[in-house]
Amino acid sequence: MYLKTQDWEAFEQRYRAAFINSISGHKPVFLVGTQDLEDQTNLAVFSSVFHLGSNPALFGMISRPHSVERHTLQNILDLKFYTLNGVKADFFEKAHQTSARYPKETSEFSAVGLTPIYDNNFKAPGVQESPVRMGLELVRTIDLEENQTVLVIGKLQYCFFEEDTQREDGMMDFSSFNLVGVQGLDTYFSSQLVGCLPYAKP
C-alpha cells in the first residue's frame, strides 16, 4: 500500500486525522494535571510528550492551537506548573474519558473518578492512581506557525515512582507498572520486553 500527499489530502477530515495520527506508531500516554487561578483542577490525556534532554531534565509536549479552548495550556500559562502521570492498564478507560469536552467548571478528576494528589505541596495536582508521576515547571512555549500548535517545554521538578525499580545503570524499569501507550487516538497497548542491548560500538 503506497500513498502520496494527494491521497490523504482527499480523505475526509476525521478519517485523515485517524490515519495520520496512527502512522507515528505506539506513543507514550500521560495524564497532564493542572489547576487554574481559582484552584479548579483539570486533567487531560496527552500522547505528544517527548524527552528533550537530560541535563537539564526537559520534556516537550504539543498542545492544540490558541484558537480553540484548551484548559490545560491556559492553566500552564497562568500558573507555570503541571504534572505528567503514567497510565496503568487498569484505569486506561478513565484516562481516555478525560478527552471528552467537559465544561471548564468540571474537574476531570471527579468526572472520570481519579484522585488528585499534591506530592510534597507541588503547585499542580498529580494522579494518585498513577505509579509514575512527574512535576514540571514551564520553561517556555513556542508557537508553531506551520499549524498553530504550541510546543510546551517544561523542566522536571520532582518524580515519584510507586516502587524503586531503578537498574544498576540508572534506568527505571517500568515493566511492573503495566503502563499503556496509544496508537492513533483511541487504541491502547501494553508493552512486552523484546530485549535490552549494550551501548553500540562500530
Place this chain on the structure above:
Amino acid sequence: MYLKTQDWEAFEQRYRAAFINSISGHKPVFLVGTQDLEDQTNLAVFSSVFHLGSNPALFGMISRPHSVERHTLQNILDLKFYTLNGVKADFFEKAHQTSARYPKETSEFSAVGLTPIYDNNFKAPGVQESPVRMGLELVRTIDLEENQTVLVIGKLQYCFFEEDTQREDGMMDFSSFNLVGVQGLDTYFSSQLVGCLPYAKP
C-alpha cells in the same frame, strides 16, 4: 521512591541520562534514512519522533546539538529529504547498531546489514526491511536554546505499508507488523492490544 532536582543533578552523567531518558516511558522507534551531497547513504535510530499535525501532515523529531557531529541533521539540512522507517522485532538489533559512531564515509545500511530502497525515486533512502516507511520534506528546524538540541519539522510526502491494514475509521492497524518501541536508550518492547475506545463524550 521520590526524587527532586538535586537528586538527579548529583547523579553521574551517564547514569542521569539513562534515568531521565527512561521516565518518559515507551517511545516509538524509527530509523531515519538520509544521504549526503555525494549520495553517501546514512541510517540512524531515533526515539524522538512525534506527531505534530494531520492537516498538513507534519512530524517533529529532536536532533542533538550543532556542536557535535550529527550526520543525519547535516544531510537533512543539505538535501531537505529524509525517511522514517518502522523497526520490526526481527531486526531491532540492527536498528540499535546504527547508533554506533561510524565514520562519515561508512554507510550504516551496509555496516548493520539493512537494504536501502528509493520508493518511487524519493530523494532519500528508505529501509526495505521496514513494513512502514514514510518520506518527509524538511519544513524548518528550530534551535532550542534551553539545551542546544534542534527540533526538525518535516512534512509527509509519501507512506508505504507492507500490507493494507487500514481500519474503517482511517487508522492503520500496525499489530501484524510487530514493530518495536524503546524505553530509555536500550530497552526494546513490542506492543499488545489492551483496548480500542470510542470517541469520548462527557
